[in-house]
Amino acid sequence: MTRSLLRLATLLLAPAALLMAIAFGYQPANPIDLAEALANSAPGDTVNLPSGTYELSAPLELKRGTVLIGAGPEKTVIKAASAWAPGLEGLPQQENPGAYLLKLMGTNNVRIADLTLTAPALHGAIYADDANRVELSNLQIKDFRWSGVRTFRMNNLKVHDCQFIDAGGEVQWTGGALFTSYTRNSEFWNNRIQKSEDLDRNFYGFKGQGGESNRFHHNDVGVNFSFESPFDNETGIEIDHNRFDGVISIPKFGGGPVLRNGFSYHIHHNWLKSSYALEWTRNSVEVDHNLFDFDPDHSDGNLVSSFGDEPAPGPTDFHDNLIKNPGRGIFWANGVYNRFRFHNNVVKAEGGDRSQGLFAFHPDTDFSTIVIRDNIFESTGTNPRPLMRNDASYRATVQNNTLTHIADAGRLPNRTTAAARGLAAPLSFTVGVNGAYQVDGWTARRAGAANS
Numbered sequence: 001m002t003r004s005l006l007r008l009a010t011l012l013l014a015p016a017a018l019l020m021a022i023a024f025g026y027q028p029a030n031p032i033d034l035a036e037a038l039a040n041s042a043p044g045d046t047v048n049l050p051s052g053t054y055e056l057s058a059p060l061e062l063k064r065g066t067v068l069i070g071a072g073p074e075k076t077v078i079k080a081a082s083a084w085a086p087g088l089e090g091l092p093q094q095e096n097p098g099a100y101l102l103k104l105m106g107t108n109n110v111r112i113a114d115l116t117l118t119a120p121a122l123h124g125a126i127y128a129d130d131a132n133r134v135e136l137s138n139l140q141i142k143d144f145r146w147s148g149v150r151t152f153r154m155n156n157l158k159v160h161d162c163q164f165i166d167a168g169g170e171v172q173w174t175g176g177a178l179f180t181s182y183t184r185n186s187e188f189w190n191n192r193i194q195k196s197e198d199l200d201r202n203f204y205g206f207k208g209q210g211g212e213s214n215r216f217h218h219n220d221v222g223v224n225f226s227f228e229s230p231f232d233n234e235t236g237i238e239i240d241h242n243r244f245d246g247v248i249s250i251p252k253f254g255g256g257p258v259l260r261n262g263f264s265y266h267i268h269h270n271w272l273k274s275s276y277a278l279e280w281t282r283n284s285v286e287v288d289h290n291l292f293d294f295d296p297d298h299s300d301g302n303l304v305s306s307f308g309d310e311p312a313p314g315p316t317d318f319h320d321n322l323i324k325n326p327g328r329g330i331f332w333a334n335g336v337y338n339r340f341r342f343h344n345n346v347v348k349a350e351g352g353d354r355s356q357g358l359f360a361f362h363p364d365t366d367f368s369t370i371v372i373r374d375n376i377f378e379s380t381g382t383n384p385r386p387l388m389r390n391d392a393s394y395r396a397t398v399q400n401n402t403l404t405h406i407a408d409a410g411r412l413p414n415r416t417t418a419a420a421r422g423l424a425a426p427l428s429f430t431v432g433v434n435g436a437y438q439v440d441g442w443t444a445r446r447a448g449a450a451n452s
Helices: 001-012 015-026 033-037 392-397
Strands: 046-049 052-056 067-068 075-080 098-106 111-118 124-129 132-143 151-154 155-161 162-165 176-184 187-189 192-194 204-209 212-217 225-228 236-240 245-249 265-268 278-280 285-288 291-293 302-304 314-317 323-326 330-332 341-342 346-349 369-373 376-379 397-399 402-404 427-430 437-440 443-446
Touching: 033 046, 033 052, 075 098, 098 302, 111 124, 124 132, 132 151, 151 155, 155 176, 162 176, 176 212, 330 341
Parallel strands: 046 067, 052 075, 067 111, 075 111, 098 124, 111 132, 124 151, 132 155, 132 162, 151 176, 155 187, 162 192, 176 204, 187 212, 204 225, 212 236, 225 245, 236 265, 245 278, 265 285, 278 302, 285 314, 291 323, 302 330, 314 341, 323 346, 341 369, 346 376, 369 397, 376 402
Antiparallel strands: 427 437, 437 443
């Protein structure tokens, strides 16, 4: 028997009540069983929880190197005792680590998997601070009041193949299903985030601040704000191959730093369904190869909306996207945003009779830095739709675009060049959990389903 197996056998053999709880899922009158297992563990131990419900009255704190693993979501359930109800006092300004089921404080190399975590009276499922190399997988995180997972100062966090259901939002500012602050070198994939139709509160999907070198991919987020990370400087954030029902909100005062190398955000190969799709202002962003697929009956937003009035130098490079039913418009900024390049996109304004122009730049914009070129614009409504929403915006560089049924085509210089118009190549990629949806051009459907 190896040393680790010997240690695990010793752990599971004492005390007798612990053996009964761990081996048979027995739930005694007092909630000591799982707590004793973790208290008696040594770094590197694995604690296996067979099917059963484990009721707690205080947080479990995991040691360095602990692996906590169940028999699977809805089979192994960790929940809170009915008397454990810490309330929401102090939120959102001040967190309470004692209001979460599991707690990791300065604890590295932890893995938690194959469980359901639920407690409608608690703030959340997992609280972690300065805990590096943590992996959360195949968890069902269900019914919490503030944020399902709340982390601070994490490095190499991996969250994948988890389901978040009604995981937050019952406070004056909404929490997030997964709320990360100052996270670096981390990855989030194959997660499903959803809200019950009858739930009378909202919460963010992925919520964060101060991230660096993080990737969010192949997630399926069905809440109003799919991704929100405002106010802080961020670098190297990649958002790709997701199905998002809600907005990506990343505003920063003045747009944040202008990076000499790399990007603050790279948003690519997503299926985005909210006409209020991207909340700016943010500098050093690339947006490419996305399907913006908006329902014409629910298209009241601007695709890019910038509410701040502090001038931002940019840039945003927006290219090779398909945009269907762009609602009120494609770009609107309350303040100056320079170096916005919109090229090689295809836009179809189908149905409806909106009269707003697609682009509205602030009059004080440096229009020598605004470029709209090599795109295909097609308006199919009864009345043609203009490209520009205000007179100042006509000072932008507009060249080599196909303009079909565009009301102000005669006011646009639109010099023809030899450059190709529209996408460099057709869009074809999968999005969502395990690539469940296939995007082929303007069509998105369940992967493997026949074309309708």
